[in-house]
Amino acid sequence: MPAAARYTALSPHLSLPAVDKEILRFWREHDIFARSLAQTEDGAEWVCYEGPPTANGRPGVHHVEARVFKDVFPRYQTMRGFHVRRQAGWDCHGLPVEIAVEKELGLAREIVRLVQAARKEAGFAVTDRIRLFWSAAGAxxxxxxEHAEDIADTVLATEVTERVSGTAGGPHEWAGEETELGIRFWLTR
Incomplete structure (x- = not known):
């Protein structure tokens, strides 16, 4: 049979997003997913535990590939008559990601705590805007x-300036000693 007889010609003005919306509407109205489960409930089970997406790096084509596998294989097995419930699995990557974020933000939070203590020691009011000069090394x-802007917002600093060793660091009303994190602050209103 010639190809022209098997397929209807598509309009050059076809909107694929509109077709997609129409198909999704049809599936919702007719509860197609639930019907596919009911239709195969007597079939053998085919299980695919799907873990949630994780934020452990920049998005890449490998993320798309994983989503395609988690979609195509269950659909294919359903078409073969297997009962596929699409059960979400567990997150085996979340804890390392949470720990990495906590390490990064934990240090910034500790810096905020130290600046707030320095403000208090300097006798500044809670509402005083400050200029913060700092000196530190390493992590x-x-x-x-990395977090200067967030730290500035939290401690009401209009300026956050790194003081290079051997420089005056600008005028200041209060100079602190080096803290347990190896950071030293100079504050002024």
């Missing part, structure tokens, strides 16, 4: 640089 300096 503390990295956290300070």
């Amino acid at each position: 503390t300096a990295e956290a300070m640089r």
Whole structure:
């Protein structure tokens, strides 16, 4: 049979997003997914435990590939007559991600705590806007640089400036000693 006889020609003005919406509407109105489960409930079970997506790196094509596998294989097995319930699995990546985030933000939170203590020691009012000068090294300096904007917002700093060793660091009303994190602050209103 010639190809032209098997397929209807598509309009050059066809909107695939509109077709997709129409198909989804039809599936919802006719409860197609539930019907596919009911139709295969006497079939052998085919199980695919699907873990949730994780935020452990930049999105990439491998994420799309994993989603396609988790969609195509259950559909295919359903078409073969297997009963496929689509049961979500468990998250085996979340805890390492949470720990990594906590390590990163934990240091920034600790810096905020130290700045707040310095504000109090300097006798500044809770509402005083401050200029914050700082000096640190290593992970503390990295956290300070990376989260400077968030730290500034939290401690009401209009300016956060790294003081390079050997420089005056600008005028200040209060100079602190080096803290347990190896960071030192100079504050002014």
